[in-house]
Amino acid sequence: MSEAQTIHVEVAYALPDKQAIIPLQLPEGVTAIEAVRQSGIERQFEGLETEHARLGIFGKVVGPQTALRDGDRVEIYRPLVADPKEVRKARAARVKERREGKS
Numbered sequence: 526m527s528e529a530q531t532i533h534v535e536v537a538y539a540l541p542d543k544q545a546i547i548p549l550q551l552p553e554g555v556t557a558i559e560a561v562r563q564s565g566i567e568r569q570f571e572g573l574e575t576e577h578a579r580l581g582i583f584g585k586v587v588g589p590q591t592a593l594r595d596g597d598r599v600e601i602y603r604p605l606v607a608d609p610k611e612v613r614k615a616r617a618a619r620v621k622e623r624r625e626g627k628s
Contacts, residue, residue, distance in 0.1 A: 529553065532595040536564035538573065545569050546598070557582070557599045558589035566601070575601055 530553040537546045547564040555563075557580045567573050579602040580587055586602075593599065 532593060532597075534560050534593050534596070535598040536561055536566055536601070537598055538566055538570060538601040540570065540603075543570070551593075555593050556589065557587055557591045557593060560593060560599050561601060573601070578602065579604075 531550050532553050532555070533548065533550055534555070535546050535548050538544070545566060547566055549560060549563055551560060551563060558575075561575045561578075561580065567575055580589055580591075581600045581602060582591070582593070582597050584600070
């Protein structure tokens with residue numbers, strides 16, 4: 526009988542004032558969401574709900590059922606507070622107003 530292979534992964538989450546990276550040793554074939562659940566990271570961050578959170582591996586968004594490989598870091602992404610397109614439009618409008626005001 527052979528032993529199940531294990532892999533080493535990390536689960537990471539960050540707020541502006543608090544970060545956590547939890548190292549785990551899990552069975553080969555584990556998925557991103559399973560690693561998040563196994564990490565217990567929700568207990569460290571009040572209000573963090575991981576079941577429907579966007580996940581990534583080293584900055585690349587992945588689905589929750591993505592199988593992990595040895596050395597992967599699963600990142601839990603916070604929802605965007607503002608639409609980046611709208612933020613850029615507003616910034617461009619402010620710059621335009623300043624330029625027109627100097628004329």
